[in-house]
Amino acid sequence: MAADSTRLDRDSTGPEKAGPETAGAEDLARLFALQKQHYLAEPDPSAETRLARLDALLRVIDMGEARLIDAINADFGNRARQETLIAEIVMMISGIRHTKRHLKSWMRPRGVATPLHMLPARSQLAPQPLGVVGVIAPWNYPAQLALMPAAAALAAGNRVILKPSELTPQTSETMRDLIAKEFDPSVFAVVTGGVELGEAFAATRFDHLVFTGSTAIGRKIAMAAARNLTPVMLELGGKSPAIIDEGADMAAAAQAIAYGKAVNAGQTCIAPDYVLTPHARLDETVRALAEAARRLFPEIDTTPDYTSIISDRHFARLKRLVAEARAAGAEIIEVGSSNALDAQRKLPFTIVVNPPRNVELMREEIFGPVLPVLSVEDRAAAIDLVNEGERPLALYWFGADIAARDDVLRRTVSGGVCVNDTLWQFAQENLPFGGVGESGIGAYHGIAGFERFSHLKPIFIQSRLSSGKMLQPPYTARTDQIIKLVRKII
Numbered sequence: 001m002a003a004d005s006t007r008l009d010r011d012s013t014g015p016e017k018a019g020p021e022t023a024g025a026e027d028l029a030r031l032f033a034l035q036k037q038h039y040l041a042e043p044d045p046s047a048e049t050r051l052a053r054l055d056a057l058l059r060v061i062d063m064g065e066a067r068l069i070d071a072i073n074a075d076f077g078n079r080a081r082q083e084t085l086i087a088e089i090v091m092m093i094s095g096i097r098h099t100k101r102h103l104k105s106w107m108r109p110r111g112v113a114t115p116l117h118m119l120p121a122r123s124q125l126a127p128q129p130l131g132v133v134g135v136i137a138p139w140n141y142p143a144q145l146a147l148m149p150a151a152a153a154l155a156a157g158n159r160v161i162l163k164p165s166e167l168t169p170q171t172s173e174t175m176r177d178l179i180a181k182e183f184d185p186s187v188f189a190v191v192t193g194g195v196e197l198g199e200a201f202a203a204t205r206f207d208h209l210v211f212t213g214s215t216a217i218g219r220k221i222a223m224a225a226a227r228n229l230t231p232v233m234l235e236l237g238g239k240s241p242a243i244i245d246e247g248a249d250m251a252a253a254a255q256a257i258a259y260g261k262a263v264n265a266g267q268t269c270i271a272p273d274y275v276l277t278p279h280a281r282l283d284e285t286v287r288a289l290a291e292a293a294r295r296l297f298p299e300i301d302t303t304p305d306y307t308s309i310i311s312d313r314h315f316a317r318l319k320r321l322v323a324e325a326r327a328a329g330a331e332i333i334e335v336g337s338s339n340a341l342d343a344q345r346k347l348p349f350t351i352v353v354n355p356p357r358n359v360e361l362m363r364e365e366i367f368g369p370v371l372p373v374l375s376v377e378d379r380a381a382a383i384d385l386v387n388e389g390e391r392p393l394a395l396y397w398f399g400a401d402i403a404a405r406d407d408v409l410r411r412t413v414s415g416g417v418c419v420n421d422t423l424w425q426f427a428q429e430n431l432p433f434g435g436v437g438e439s440g441i442g443a444y445h446g447i448a449g450f451e452r453f454s455h456l457k458p459i460f461i462q463s464r465l466s467s468g469k470m471l472q473p474p475y476t477a478r479t480d481q482i483i484k485l486v487r488k489i490i
């Protein structure tokens, strides 16, 4: 680990030095002023500087890997090392390496065509850093959802202040410590605290704010940001459907859906929230899902592969949702026994067959390993059911008929789509990731993230030979002739 004196961008001639980053609105205000001052001194860092910052972030991840895995495991109560490696560590490394590979080409001004009547002028779009970006992160993937937006903002030449979730205190403290060792606080700093700090954070006049979390809090963030006209990216949640078409390979579909739901015990924003399957295939779907869950966790009651629920409050909520559906007459199939799992704050993988539409389970995002399976008459009924709800973050479709697939995709609106699998749309760095409607505003990953945190400044470069002057007063018959000519060629 680099010693303090060798931290990236530490410069003794900088405008002002910051002390250690600790919680609290005062620290936030001080850090924000510090970053703003440094931003003004260096508004457009070179590619080399940005690449060095991304390397520092890679060191945070590489050298902090074991500590992050342990902290996340402790915060959850149990989360498999491999799950954290796949869903956080490897995902972050892949995203940052992708950004490093393309950064120089993304930074170049993009040539834009100039219309005939404006020639020989030239036009371009030049990406420019926005300034100081604030990132508010959730608890469910506490490292990845904090550091990926930060990486995109740093790549775009910004400075970043991160506020991780108070529900993962060990991970938040670990990130604060690792980042403080690799970065000068004028470039990237962490503040830790709860709702009060979150509110002060959202009220800060950042040049861009990123919020990943629930739709309810997202709405508050958008309102606080609006007071400053701070642009916001809202990465929210929602009820993401998995639609099984008549011609789907059931074993493959069930395996993909069960895995997508079981990862992190369903505490995943893009987890399939519920399944829609044809009436005729309902029994087969339920059986295949239960079999797939048993294949993933042959000894679910004892395996460390199955993640715990983050808190007693969340655990009680999920149990309440299942109990309500049971009381309403829905058939419940549990993989794993509640008694054995309770002590570890784990919930059985729970399939809920055809619950009534008015139970809470069908009205709010589940965010746990509980999977309602609803049977529908046909494809049109599935589409109608999706469209009755808010626009989801993800939609999963399983089948072989391309016309049926296109019909579903054309008639539904979702943040992203994965066909014949779950979750993979998130990992493809060339695809933007984000929601639409209630599932969010704006997208990042790959070039989408770079552009999100840049101002793509339109620049018109006039030529000495500009014909524009001929349109200036005093107006004459010749002006009218030129107007006529221009009207013909535009």
Ligand code: NAD
Binding pocket: 136, 137, 138, 139, 140, 141, 145, 163, 164, 165, 166, 193, 194, 195, 197, 198, 199, 202, 212, 213, 214, 215, 217, 218, 220, 221, 234, 235, 236, 237, 238, 268, 269, 270, 365, 367, 393, 435, 440
């Ligand atoms: P949350 O909304 O409770 O909290 C998110 C963050 O906001 C935390 O850092 C919290 O401290 C902060 N916060 C809470 N109240 C605040 C306030 N009044 N002002 C400012 N900040 C405040 O969300 P969560 O429970 O941590 O995460 C779960 C939700 O996040 C789910 O709905 C899930 O779908 C969604 N999510 C979305 C994505 C995505 O990328 N779209 C990813 C993960 C999670």
